[in-house]
Amino acid sequence: MIRGALHRHPEGGGYARGEDTRARIVAAALKLFGERGFEAASTRDIATAAGVNAPALRYYFDNKEGVYLACAEHIASRVWEYLSQVVAHGEHVIAENESDEALIDAFCAIQARVVEFMFKSRESSEWQLFIAHGQSGQGPAAGFQIINHRLNEPISTVTNAIIGRLLGRPANDDETRIRSMALSGQLAVFQMMRRTALTSLNWDKVDAERLDLIKRVVIDHTRAVLHAMIIGRSPT
Structure with a gap:
């Protein structure tokens, strides 16, 4: 079975804001995973590059593998x-x-x-x-x-x-x-x-x-x- 990524949305009026945050995390992660590989790219570095805090990654993607997927x-x-x-x-x-x-x-x-x-x-x-x-x-x-x-x-x-x-x-x-x-x-x-x-x-x-x-x-x-x-x- 192919496991997809977690796609969690904020409740209420934060949908658009949440999608923007998610997109920034994915863009930053694509760059860092490409440059460093999965093991060397840390969630902290991805969060910093995306301009968010580390808990935001856990909220939207659960863990580093979720970001990768x-x-x-x-x-x-x-x-x-x-x-x-x-x-x-x-x-x-x-x-x-x-x-x-x-x-x-x-x-x-x-x-x-x-x-x-x-x-x-x-x-x-x-x-x-x-x-x-x-x-x-x-x-x-x-x-x-x-x-x-x-x-x-x-x-x-x-x-x-x-x-x-x-x-x-x-x-x-x-x-x-x-x-x-x-x-x-x-x-x-x-x-x-x-x-x-x-x-x-x-x-x-x-x-x-x-x-x-x-x-x-x-x-x-x-x-x-x-x-x-x-x-x-x-x-x-």
Whole structure:
């Protein structure tokens, strides 16, 4: 079972004030958990960074793990808000048994949206270290499970189904899933190794023109691979 974060609201007219306090704590915790890791980031330091006293953390989140899970839920909610529309479109294309080209377009639309989020959302860069700690097994496992369940699973369900359809293989086949992960992995260099990527390109930043170039190259690669899958498709 995936355990979510405690979400306690003050009684009476303090709802908005309480939500603001909670948001400040989550923002401070995301930064400190990212910089120091779960073990090294203390509740006292989080409270100080958020401009609240330590009992406020216990009131809203119960304990440090509760704050950590709230951070994971915040990331999952914000990213899903950005990606849900293209993922839903992919589900529709699959359910309606649409053409190979429609499947390819749906897969590419998801990738394009992910790239846009990476570079257009200020939050994305702020979350990289927090997510990296979770990927390395640091911090409560429930935090990783929240992000995996609310983001990775619904997205990979769609991308695996599209790849499986194009390959003529089941969506849960190991080769299907590996190919899906490999295509999505093109984006990882711009997320987890952004400094290296920008240095290699002699770029100081990614502006609108450079973002369009990244998207175009990624989508061109993806389309070429997906069309090759159709050519070599297993008979059904």
